[in-house]
Amino acid sequence: MNKVFALIDCNNFYASCERLFRPELQGKPIVVLSNNDGCIVARSNEAKALGLSMGAPYFKNKALIRKHNVQVFSSNYALYGDLSHRVMRVLQDMEPDVEIYSIDEAFISLPAGNNLAAYAKSMKARVEKYVGIPVSIGIAPTKTLAKIANRFAKKNAQHQGAFEIRNHENSDELLSTVGVGEVWGIGRKSTEKLNRQGIHNALQLKNADDQWIRKHLTVTGLRTVMELRGTSCLPLDHSLPTKKSIISSRSFGSPVNTLPDLREAIATHIAIAAEKLRKQKSAAGSIHVFIYTNRFKKDTPQYAGNIMMTLSQPSACTPTIIKSALQGLERIYKPGYAYNKAGIMITELVPQNHLQQNLFCSENIENTPLMATVDRINTRWGRNTLQFAAAGLAKPWGMKQAHKSPAYTTNWPDIPVVTASF
DNA sequence: TCTGGGGTCCTAGGACCC
DNA sequence: TCTGGGGTCCTAGGACCC
Secondary structure, rough: EEEEEEEEOOOOOHHHHHHHHHHOOOOOEEEEEEEHHHHHEEEEEHHHHHOOOOOEEEEHHHHHHHHHEEEEEOOOOOHHHHHHHHHHHHHHHOOOOOEEEEEEEEEEEEOOOOOHHHHHHHHHHHHHHHOOOOOEEEEEEEHHHHHHHHHHHOOOOHHOOEEEEEOOOHHHHHOOOOEHOOOOOOOOHHHHHHHHHHEEHHHHOOOOHHHHHHHHHHHHHHHHHHOOOOOOOOOOOOOOOOOEEEEEEEEEEEEEHHHHHHHHHHHHHHHHHHHHHHHHEEEEEEEEEEEOOOOOOOOOOEEEEEEEEEEEEEEHHHHHHHHHHHHHHHHOOOOOEEEEEEEEEOOOOEEHHHHHHHHHOOOHHHHHOOOOOOHHHHHHHOOOOHHHHHOOOOOOOOOOOOOOOOOOOOOOOOOOOOOOOO
């Protein structure tokens, strides 16, 4: 049986999450800020209409925000994760074939047929009823086209949040209205290349020369072109999301100069990442450590240090990994610079075997022979700060979180299991 | 001074995504 | 004063081997 893809995408997800608890903000402009209140990472439609753009630095837009009385929230990832989970559960109750693509998006495989848009609307209604988050649904023969269909569903009110693209029926005309840079998989660099080649919209990309695309945009680009033509190259991915690398990094609230302070930061990042590592039952083979000065301050001395350390054997043990990471740090640290960001990436993740499980360290950091570094962190930040930092709830190193959200309660009734009737 | 060809593996960096 | 964080995939080129 022929299959099509549906892409379910939550509208302005973080903003919608915040608004769920502040219904009086319905129809009002709101924005959500990134970690450290640095950038705008989510906007309600009203905020978009004011010209506030995605990723824009908060401090540059303060005047505009004040002028229009835009509500501002610091991000609360624990809340967004919880609501995301609820949205996905509603979808999984309705359909067996769900790929959770990101915190606010899911692909679903559906048997091709008539009236798919009507079915999608019932799906949308169910999510909104049980979770309260508005979603848009795009349906098409390929994932890339479903992304575009989703855009039409979202942008054109007459579609009521659900829209289908069918091969050879309406696709070419629609594609000619989509800028090439808006196609999924075509970023800034590729857009420039394509524009120079006279390719400006998705229809032109669809009809582009295969050889040229292969040469200049690699196989990834060619896959995108095939998908625009209706040939599905990106299947639904049900695999358990076992990560291949784990990153923890942060900008500092104020510049950091000394090795002890950087040691604290690196040790903390390792503790956070190692916990995630153990959660997915993996062990790490190598560790990257990096420290950066502030790249936006062009008039101050710039330095970027990074180093990769290979462990003698894969480990999931926090102190072991910290020890290597700190050795790496000593090698890249240069005094006299104002550091603005530090972080680590652990890679070469392998499944834990029995041996490694025996080497396992307690989840509770305080019970491990962990060095004084972590003790110092605990003293400095207060009890349990590590856990809170991991959940994005605390702002170490003098970080600010100016726009406190209200205390949330999420003990809602369980979502009833429904039988799919399709 | 001349100075193969082919294969694999690894790494850094680019590009993209949310 | 204040510019996020966490991921994946692909490729070119170097190192190394025979």
